[in-house]
Amino acid sequence: MHDHDFEKQVHQKMEELQLSPSYTVWERVEEKLHKKKRRRIVFWVPFLLAGLLIGGYYWMQDGINTKQAETFSTNPVSSPAHSAEKAPVTTETNVGTPNPKPSLVATSLQPAARIPARIKEQKQVASAATLPHAAPLSPELGETNKAGKNKGDRAQENQPAIVAVKTPVEEKKSEEKKSAATSGTAEEETGKVVTGAVILKDPSAATVSTILPLREPAQGISASVPAGELAARTIRLTTKSRFHWGINLELMKTSVNKGSLGKLFSQSLAAADQFSTPGTIPGNVGSTVPGPSAIQAATGFSAGFFLNRELTSRLTLSTGLNYALFANSVMIGSSRSSSSQFFNSTGIERYYLAGTSITGSKYTNKYHFIELPVLLQVQLNRGKLPVIWEGGLSLSRLLASNALHYNSSVGGYYKDNSLITHTQVGVLTGLQIKAFANARFPVLVGPQIQIGLSNLSAGTTSERNHLAQYGLQISTVIK
Amino acid sequence: MTDQQKLIKDCLRGKPPAQRQLYDQYAGFMLGVCYRYTKSMEDAEDVLQEGFVKVFTYLAQYKADGELGAWIRRIMVNTAINYLKKHKRYQTELLFSDPALHPVSADNPEVDLSAKELAELIRQLPPGFQTIFNLHAVEGYSHVDIGKLLGIHEGTSRSQYARARALLISWIKKNDIDSKIESYARP
Incomplete structure (x- = not known):
């Protein structure tokens, strides 16, 4: 026998070995794989949400900035608001033909991507073409310009320069205030100088600031200021966004209203369905069955997020998405298997007898909705605690419900979601007090009331029932 | 595309029937491998289960030029060795002798x-x-x-x-x- 024959035999024998694993092995493998997959998803969800939020924020900001830049650049310097009134040195600027292709370069302070280049080019050329006067804020630069090009010009072409533009009237004013400017107050009056650029504050739009860096020459502008120093302007807008979003939570008492507001949340409200009168058991003449139990209001809540768009300083349009739980309760008796013709025809197997407060037990009808409110908010006052009135419509869609419906012919409650109108329109109104209005996360608290316009009961019934709720809403503006 | 390549592709897409098919194809033989390294059937099945989770997790790393069975077998052997190292009852001192x-x-x-x-x-x-x-x-x-x-x-x-x-x-x-x-x- 050869060497290693034993090993060969063992190897061969072991290759033949096959065993049957128990079924639980695969179940465990499957479970672990499923868990891993879920963990991967859970791991990515926060990143995805964060990405969406950040992306959405920048997209929104970019849109707003573009719009603001357009507005600002259309008439950027004709208003005294945009002039550097207390510039230490003024220089004359003659306007020639507009620069067909001015080149724009962002400074270190101003990422060029924040404002679309096309808009910057067009609007800044337009503004340059209408500039009657321009004044460099840097005394050194102004002197250099007066003297014409010198050896520093080339070097300065690619440096951001501090330039403000002026109208003739402003120029006169600036002469008067020259001393103040040279004494160091110019910075405060005209804007904040930051690393070779100036931010011009616009009093007419208090939140708008601009940075005017210079880099390359603009054709068509001949002035004592070298064209190269004046042409390119990048506008930085630190505009307060008109869009805000936040989260809201409302704790509420919810019930079913049978029409008039006066009966809203009444303790003695009868069962809110089409079978509201006591009846008799079929075939049992004279045997009455209990009537429907009174519907009691129950606690519900809604939670979600909102998006606000400021229309004016006092008027805001608000929308959002909420999950809402509406609830009410009824008293039910013991459970019965359905033998009556009515239940057999509907395929319902069990029902509950109507109960009383003594004999019955409490059953909570729950309605889960996804809700889309559209509201108009009006700020009633200014000050530290602004009061906001809001009113609007709410469109909601039923996600699920366990609500019971009463049938007088058998005196019982049963579940049938086809008897509920799945899409509901409601009207809502409320007041909110804005606390910490100037804080990073202002909080709004106040009461809100909502009445359903749609009939809750679907089908052929003539009965009109509406969902109704009142509660306390608390919300906070995230951004 | 061969049946096995299709099976692997489906497993990579996370299709449960394909995963089950791959498991059924190799589980018997691989349990034999695990059985040889352990002292009880329960331990062998534990190793088999851990090994198959690894197989499905790292299937993307399998290169089609090698035999899939051999690749799975290597995973099973390594899983078995790790299992033995992890559990005290399998730890015996291996003394060096000439x-x-x-x-x-x-x-x-x-x-x-x-x-x-x-x-x-x-x-x-x-x-x-x-x-x-x-x-x-x-x-x-x-x-x-x-x-x-x-x-x-x-x-x-x-x-x-x-x-x-x-x-x-x-x-x-x-x-x-x-x-x-x-x-x-x-x-």
Whole structure:
């Protein structure tokens, strides 16, 4: 026998070995794989949400900035608001033909991507073409310009320069205030100088600031200021966004209203369905069955997020998405298997007898909705605690419900979601007090009331029932 | 595209039926592998389960040029070794002794046992012997590789193997004699 024959035999024998694993092995493998997959998803969800939020924020900001830049650049310097009134040195600027292709370069302070280049080019050329006067804020630069090009010009072409533009009237004013400017107050009056650029504050739009860096020459502008120093302007807008979003939570008492507001949340409200009168058991003449139990209001809540768009300083349009739980309760008796013709025809197997407060037990009808409110908010006052009135419509869609419906012919409650109108329109109104209005996360608290316009009961019934709720809403503006 | 390539592709897409099919295809043989390294069926199934989770997790790393069965087998062996390292009941001190003191005998008896019987004998070896015997005689690992895998000296692997082999052969011979006696004793 050869060497290693034993090993060969063992190897061969072991290759033949096959065993049957128990079924639980695969179940465990499957479970672990499923868990891993879920963990991967859970791991990515926060990143995805964060990405969406950040992306959405920048997209929104970019849109707003573009719009603001357009507005600002259309008439950027004709208003005294945009002039550097207390510039230490003024220089004359003659306007020639507009620069067909001015080149724009962002400074270190101003990422060029924040404002679309096309808009910057067009609007800044337009503004340059209408500039009657321009004044460099840097005394050194102004002197250099007066003297014409010198050896520093080339070097300065690619440096951001501090330039403000002026109208003739402003120029006169600036002469008067020259001393103040040279004494160091110019910075405060005209804007904040930051690393070779100036931010011009616009009093007419208090939140708008601009940075005017210079880099390359603009054709068509001949002035004592070298064209190269004046042409390119990048506008930085630190505009307060008109869009805000936040989260809201409302704790509420919810019930079913049978029409008039006066009966809203009444303790003695009868069962809110089409079978509201006591009846008799079929075939049992004279045997009455209990009537429907009174519907009691129950606690519900809604939670979600909102998006606000400021229309004016006092008027805001608000929308959002909420999950809402509406609830009410009824008293039910013991459970019965359905033998009556009515239940057999509907395929319902069990029902509950109507109960009383003594004999019955409490059953909570729950309605889960996804809700889309559209509201108009009006700020009633200014000050530290602004009061906001809001009113609007709410469109909601039923996600699920366990609500019971009463049938007088058998005196019982049963579940049938086809008897509920799945899409509901409601009207809502409320007041909110804005606390910490100037804080990073202002909080709004106040009461809100909502009445359903749609009939809750679907089908052929003539009965009109509406969902109704009142509660306390608390919300906070995230951004 | 072959059936196996399609099966792998579907497994990579996370399709449960494909995963189940791959499992059914290899589970029997792989349980045999796991069984040889462990002392109980429960442990063998634990290793099998862990091994298949790894197979499905790292299937993307499988290169189609090799045989899938061999790739899965390597995973099972590595999983089994890790399992043995993790559980105290399998940890025995592998003492280094001079391989010269335990030369591999030239004895090469005929193995007339069934696969299951032989596997049972291998499982009766002390854990250290069992692992080294399996790795060298069945999987074909060199003693250098075994040393690296188990974190022992190559010489230790050699001497332990020689002793495991001798022990197993003696059991096989005894088993052979016993079975012969049994057959003679029958009327």
